[in-house]
Amino acid sequence: MVRLLKRFARCESPTDSKPAVDHFGRMVAEEWRTRGAKIEYLPQKREGNHLRITWPADRARWVGISARAGQILVLGHLDTVYSLGTIKKMPFRVRQGRAFGPGVFDMKGGLVIALFAVDALAHAGWRPRRQIVFLWTSDEETASKSSREVIEQEARRSAAVLVLEPAGGPRGQLKTRRKGTGTAELLITGRAAHAGLDPGAGVNAVHELALQAARLMRLNNPRRGITVNPTIAQGGTRSNVIPAEARLTIDLRAETVADMRRIERKLKMLRPILPGARVALEGGFSRPPLERRASAALFSQASKLAEQLGFSVGESLAGGGSDGNFTAALGVPTLDGLGAVGEGAHSPDEQVILSALPQRAALLAALLVTL
């Protein structure tokens, strides 16, 4: 597993480089081909190609009378947040039972786990009762614009969705809840004027921005898991001109669909505060929340299987979204955080705990064969 993880980490695949992601995709596809899987590339113009892997390829030969309707969808992504050349600054290395390198945790470790889960089933001669589709997408780290449709299409055909995103915390908790997330832009228009000669003729867009930011902060409700945070403020042109334009970027998160809708309604109702100012809102939530009711049954099955395998898994809430948010919103049972155990996702210290890799592969194999 470590050898494969090393090869995967060294083959850099930042979301914004289609050639790099495609190159990595071919490397991953080759691994599946040697395991007798059926590979389909879903070609994309700007993003990397998505990879759809069906295993076992020959369903008739594998699945007998116990076959169950509805496939199992396993979700993962090929892209990472690390730009090309990062591998020189943070080379793949193993130290004290941990592997470090760009993307080892989020989520090349998960891709390795999937391959070894399938190996385990093949060696044991265990036949899954459902068709299994592994969908490795290319743009998860930039909100899955090109992959959302195919993810939802596959999910509708699925009895369950297993997401190989990193586990929660170094104890390997599964993610049974995820906040819905999004970004909104507030575009503010005022009126320019000379700050010294005729300040009264102006409408100060930066002043309006500040008032709006203060008002937006009141939408926060940490107890309910609602966070609304102005994160980028831009405005003004010259030090002696009343600014005519300003722009505020707002990070949005909510734990339930009902709260997401409530925040969306409140954002739509935003009105200018200063006389003469105008405001327009763009964007909003891009991923709905993954609520626990979508994951509860799968989680209890997974924790029983883990116990039989000799370890335990807890559960946790993730403040960030994943592609599991899309599938859960469709009402398809979804369990997330089944990937590698480690810490430091998206940081220069990204790392995975090696002893957990075989455990996670065993847990995934057990889920694939019992669902």
Ligand SMILES: [Zn+2]
């Ligand atoms: Zn990820």
